Amino acid sequence: MTLPDLNLAQIGWTPEFEQAAREVRLAAPGLTLLPGRVAGVGRNTATLWTQGGAQESVFAGTLRQAELSPVVGDWVMAEPLLDAPMRVHAVLPRRTQLARAVQSGMQVLSANVDLVLIMTAPDGDIDEARLSRYLEAVHAGGARAALLLNKVDLTRKPEAVLAQLRALDPAVPVLPLRAKEGEGVAEVRALIGHGETAALIGSSGMGKSTLTNALLGREAAQTGEVGATREGRHTTTARTLYRLPGGGVLVDNPGLRDIEVWRDDAAAGFEDIEALAADCRFRKCTHGTEPGCAVVRAVSRGQLPPERVEAYRAAQGWTSGAQRARRRK
Template sequence: MLEAILPSGLDALGWGPDFEDAYQGFRAALPAGEREQVTPVRVVGVQRQTFQVRGLHGEQEARLAGSQRHAGALTPAIGDWCVLEPVPEGAGRLLGVLPRRTTFARALGAAEDTRRAQAVRQQVIAANVDLVLIVTAPDADFDLERLERYVQAVQHSGARPVLVLNKADLHADTDWWVGGLRGLGPDLEILVTHAEGGEGLEGVRALLQEGVTLALIGSSGVGKSTLTNALLGRLAAPTGEVRESDQQGRHTTTSRTLYLVPGGGLLIDNPGLRDITVWDADTADFGELEALAAQCRFRKCTHTTEPGCAVQAAVQAGEVSPARLAAFQRGNRRGRR
């Protein structure tokens, strides 16, 4: 029986019984001589070829083990828990990624080639995130449809979305913008902040507790980096100017970093996302629907009310869900634009 190791030092990084069980299972499968050498670490930074990881022995650089690269194994993302094999000199080796508690991802390729659904691929933005703060501002870039897609992506990941209206100093009355955010869902928590002036931050800090991982997403220029610096109490993330003409910001955060927040909790600051397409493994490949569509009576069938529609027949027979058909139709509409 392997001795359980659940040091309190890892709790602050978001460790829990689910990761412990997975780690012990991974460790038990290693050769006897290697079991005592490995240790669990969390990915706190991602570069092109290397990863910054943090564990009981502090922070260090690591690389994905060659066996993992050649086997096509899961690539670590910011927030992942991995099994590290220390190396006497140089970067350690990541032997594997532990199963994720949550996966915040988006679909790439949909806008470029919607006619070929197989081209859509997943980009993991962050792993094992508990809360995602969707940051916006009361300016010309305020877009409820885009914010709704953010909310859907966060909910699909398994994390809890929280809406943050930052830069509240831009208007004396923010009720109109807050009212719009309330329309995105009755159960969504909404916080109003002015990060640069330190106003409204107590609501955000209340979400941060030991072991809780919080991520920030939103368009460039909404003040995510300023909010990050305010919560950390130091200039950790670069900030940039906003253009006077359209209130649009530049991408000041170019990589994802996981920070330990003073007083407890962890924070991931993400580069600005102009928009997001929800990643759904069940709808990423519509191969069977494309095969059915080829059997429709009309070549340009929209799969709505046309007679002889093979896709609608499959839906009525219970072979295809209405939700999957709706996603397929959205992709086809984007492809015809």
């Protein structure tokens, strides 16, 4: 894949990420580290978008034991190597994340997303409870949301269905769409600001890949044939990052039957730290090494015991292996 004339700002790089990158470089003075955005993830590998184009990378051993595992949309710091894949050493703090609860805890689907486009259709997919969970998950991760009613021609009462969707959250835009015919695509594109990242989620067969191709202006995502039920078949099998014409990024996600909202019950009893965290530079700050952390600043000023912060981090599952070892001694 080639990425000609790639400008990092066009794919989501901000001054906050620049500051975080500076901190990582200061902590590793012997390494030459360059920023890259994760466009695809393997077991211990990732495809990165860098200033020099698309690059393959492997994870450094220390990263495999770190608190954050890279996901699509993450910004990382990687070391270029001669005749070898780049080596990823650090994941930069996330501004936002789209996550869900799974049996093992929290699964982050994509990171640093500004807008989540929730796609549904009037052909039996309208489930208010499920759509409300989508919206709750988006807001919990810090992103904006929009509801897209695709295949709007399949209902005889489109305005009634649109009103039903608007009632879920009056602050969320609701757009009618016929992605295959190109109707409403320009209105969707207008929601995605320059350099912003949008993610598409929804059930299988709703037309996410068709909309992806329409937004890109090319056949990049595979689409399924429409069967007798007029429903498309699920074709996206992995999260894929696409560069939008004119700036911006789109994440096409595999179909989600439902989503269980990740609720941060571990924050109970740490309301003082949660209040301080509202002033951290990064929304998803782990109060460890991130620059601009209000919690770390409070500890340095003697306003908060470091042991309490460590207990909070342990409750969140953020405690490092070194800290766990110290507690066992």
